[in-house]
Amino acid sequence: MARIAGITAAVLVLVTAGAGFWFYQHLNGNIHSIALNAGTSGGTGTEKADAFGRTPINILVIGSDGRSNTADCKLGGGCGSSSSTAGKNADVEMVVHISADRSNATVMSVPRDTMTQIPACKSTVSSASTSGYYGQINSALLYGPACQVATVHQLTGIPIDHFVMLDFSGVVNMSDAVGGVSICVSDNVYDTYSHLKLAKGTHTLKGEAALEFVRSRHGFGDGSDLGRTYAQHLFLSAMIRKFKSAGTLTDPTAVYSLADAATKALTVDTGLGTIQKLIGLATDLDKVPAKQITFTTMQTAPDPNNSNRVVAAPAAKTLFATIAGDQSLTAASGKKPSAAATTAKATASAVPAAQIAVQVENGTSTAGRASTITTALTGKGFSPGTTAANAPATTTTTTLTYGPGQKAEAQTVAGTLGLPASHLKQATSSGLTLVIGADWPSGTTYPGGTSSAAPADTHAAVSGAHSQTADQGKTCAPVSKYKTVQVNGVPMTPAQAYAAAGTKPDSAS
DSSP states (O other), X not given: OHHHHHHHHHHHHHHHTTOHHHHHHHHHHHOEEEOTTTTBOSOOOOOOOOTTSOOOEEEEEEEEOOOOSHHHHHHHSOTTOHHHHSOOOEEEEEXXXXXXXXXXXXXEEOOTTBEEEEOOEEOSSSSOEESOEEEEGGGGGGGOHHHHHHHHHHHHOOOOOEEEEEOHHHHHHHHHHTTOEEEEESSOXXXXXXXXXXOSEEEEEOHHHHHHHHHOSSSBTTSSHHHHHHHHHHHHHHHHHHHHSTTTTOOHHHHHHHHHHHHHHOEEEGGGOSHHHHHHHHHHHHTSOGXXXXXXXXXXXXXXXXXXXXXXXXXXXXXXXXXXXXXXXTTTTTSOOOHHHHHHHHHOOOSOGGGOOOEEEXXXXXXXXXXHHHHHHHHTTOOTTOEEEEOSSOOSSOEEEEOTTOHHHHHHHHHHHTOOGGGEEEOSSSSEEEEEOTTOOSSSSOTTOOOOOOOOOHHHHTTTSOXXXXXXXXXXXXXXXXXXXXXXXXXXXXXXXXXXXXXXOOSOO
């Protein structure tokens, strides 16, 4: 987010300064782009417009651990080893949601240790391909960024409109270009794996120190990837505040350096593949104040088959539905649920559309009604398993029947089609069956209904999701209290390791 905002400011300053065309062409030539669905068979979902015809934007931000060049190989370590050069993994995955009215945004991290189903993919830049498998979510990047996009969409049901990917050297160059990012740590910390070493307090991180901070998974929280996502949120929040602060982007030379570094660092989808398109996106982002940007992490549960891995927790479904439904999480962060949210909880859907298949049956005398509704549902992100058929007999009233435990799924369908709750009925057998009656002779929204997803409980959505807003500048990254690192083979806490490595210079002076 902040990087794209920086590009916009940089380009505007350069153009107004008269540097215009040459710089514009140069920056445009820096950008590398790949089609959003390149090499994948799965869709990326479709955004729903609000009552004013505005649509939200969802971007998957990917941090690659690939060592495909000398700079990344040196920064990432393991230079030349098969484990570091064989492929790329998505060490960072964040879904950035910008609301349809541009009043708020949500940044949701998906931990790299999450186990999920990877769809069939074929890389357009290498010979790597897969027919699909169950594995660690970050491994999808081996088959290209489009495969990572398809995997995240399949897991969450959230439509993905764009992706932005950067590597190790991109983080270093960007942090240098902005003059460093101010970060606080709660205690002395030495992560012997990422090499981050900082004394308790506030520091300005540049270059490799910034990379060490955002890569550290043993220094913060419980020493897992979850702790790393929390620290990354603090880093990005600080960067956003710096971009929005007065005087940050007033020096044309510094601004050009920032724009040049940013455009060289990014690989984006073709929908963002020009400076004009990046400017349009950044303009939308810049409208959102820091206090209206919520950072959160997908709720997880231990993988029953591997204690070192996690799966999406049941609670994550509500978070996914809230983002897909374009609901702000800002008001819910750290506050008690409102009466409206409490009421919504009773009727809210916590199931993403991508996980719902519907059998649509035509109970009218008009041919093709079931096919029309089926196409509308799949176009709005419902499962490709949604099918059309003729009902056994004509009927006067449209009904949506659902099996035991599937009321939430039925509510998602009803909310999308504008079907009143009185038309929902529970059946004894599993599955969802929508029978189109004579009371719905045409169109894809039930007559008199409003096509919009049922609201999710936003307070429940952030429960256990480590939610905070970008304006919280006094928060320190919580250094791990566990023995997550080693010095000379001896397990230690990061604070103990700091004391034991007294001769090693700190990452930031």
